[in-house]
Amino acid sequence: MINLIKMNLYRMMNATSTKVLAIVSALFGLMQFGILKLIADDPFNIMGSMASEMGFDSVTASTLVSNFLRSSNFLIIVAVFVVLFANAEQKCGFDKNIIGITKHRWLHPLSRFIAAVIGVTALMAITGIIGIGCSALFVNAFTFGSATAFVKTLGLTYLGTVALAGVFFFFTTAFRSAAGGVVPSLVICTGILYMIEQLLDLLVKKVAGSPKLLPTDLFLDAKFLNFNMDSGMTACLILAAVCVGYLVFSVGGSMLLTQKRDVK
Amino acid sequence: MMDYILTTNALTKKFGSYKASNEVSIHVQRGDIYGLIGRNGAGKTTLMKMIGGLTHPTSGSFEITGKNGEKTEKMMPKVGILIEAPGLYPNMTAMQNLKTKAIALGIKDESYLQGLLKEVGLENTGKKKAKQFSLGMKQRLGIAMALVNQPELLILDEPINGLDPQGIAEMRQILHHLCNDRGITILISSHILDELSKVATRYGIIHEGKLLEEASKEELFARCSERLELKTNDITKTLEVLNSMGFSKIEVKDDTINIYERLNEGGQITVALAKENIMTNEIALKSDALEDYYFQLTGGQSND
Secondary structure, eight states, rough: OOOHHHHHHHHHHOOOOHHHHHHHHHHHHHHHHHHHHHTTTOTOOOOOTTHHTTTTTOOHHHHHHHHHHHHHHHHHHHHHHHHHHHHHHHHHHTTHHHHGGSSSTHHHHHHHHHHHHHHHHHHHHHIIIIIIIIHHHOOOOOOOHHHHHHHHHHHHHHHHHHHHHHHHHHHHHHSSSSSHHHHHHHHHHHHHHHHHHHHHHHHHHHHHHSOOOHHHHOHHHHHHTOOOOSSOOOHOOOOOOOHHHHHHHHHHHHHHHHHSSSSO | OOHHHHHHHHEEEEEEEEEEEEEEOOEEEEEEEEEEEEOSSSSHHEEEEEEEETOOOOOEEEETTBTHHHHHHOOOGGGEOOOSSSSOOOTSBBBHHHHHHHHHHHHOOHHHHHHHHHHTTTTOOOBBBBBGGGGHHHHHHHHHHHHHOOOSEEEESTTTTTTHHHHHHHHHHHHHHIIIIIIOOOEEEOOOHHHHHOOOOOEEEETTTTEEEEHHHHHHHHHHHOEEEEEEHHHHHHHHHHHHOOOOOOOEEETTEEEEEEEOHHHHHHHHHHHTTTEEEEEEEEOHHHHHHHHHHHHEEEEO
């Protein structure tokens, strides 16, 4: 298992897509920082009262994590990375070299996903260090804020991103193609799925009145991307539980599919 | 007792109602280069994928070095495979590709990997990426990949497909080296019968998912070699006459008697038969190429 993870990390380090996406993540962090600097400090007074309207009067570490890393744009980077990484072995047929000699096939998707999570963590760190670090250093309105809020926001953001990475990973494994992985992943990241979920909410409300549970409560993207980080502990625990649930089902599903299916 | 490294027992793979492999039982002896002969879609790749652990059999089983069931799984690291196109990362060098598999197996010795590259003639590829390799180079790297886990059994599916004559000759050399010098047993498939006949020591002929025949090189070539084809009005009596004349390498097929020895004695045979009032309808010297024999066996037609 450890050797398989090492193998996946080795090929990740040698893949062009990893290097490109690391650069994209760095640029994304810089871009986010640039926008924030423009809005929050507004040195040329071009934004008027926009900064205070957007809540940038005081910029804390937790709001930066929430805005930079818990965004649709960053999720697109994560989705592209996970899909390309997960699909590479199937695309070039490399798994034919090793899958037959491994006792448990399900170790392959599991090790691949663990390596992908390490990659996602690295991308988050690049964006975070560059974007949040620069903002902390150069945005006048920055104050660190509550350490508890920072840890809570970072923890939930990380968990939610990893859970969504699991979902992207599952799509790629199930469809056995980059296109099959990218299309549903982008449907999630771009908010198209969220629109569908809202329509479903309306339909449910129309049929059942005001039920306790709505479709948006069950979908990870809706729950994660629209979560209010100021919510209480119970709401945070529910989100964490949903993330873990999605993670278990998507990675477990990928493992089951790989174990049962023939290698093409 | 035969030392079989691989035996399959009625190995079957169904895709829906279609049987890609239909109760195939092959027997590969240690040290063999076992050639699986069959046209495209005959079931060679499916059979190899099952043995290589890539495809789950629908029914049947296989044994590696006499171990079956869960024990077979333990022997799988002793199997190297190159099935269809070699599975290589196109943006990696030959060494990086080998290293990727080596890491998965916990092998750290880079000089061992360098040795493998030398064995397949790719030691000087340096930083050239696999996507820039010729087909022959990719196939050779595919073999090196299959050798990383030091296999006792190497499964090669159509490794000479698409290669130019030089590439084919190099591949032949590699196969002989692996079998003779390293003692690796090879199961190789091809539909290029002429080429296969230059390397294989034992053959299995597979058609429409079924194993039609298994034979050693000598047996198969005897069947393909020159023979006297004799047709008479009484097969039983003719066989008695031939026996009395000391012929032993005789085979009866339908209404024809094939004689594989003393091929210049056609005249004497006719005279001897005439003395016993047996009428000779036809006697002729015939020979088959391996290809003809294959077509004869599978009921297909040559392209000639």
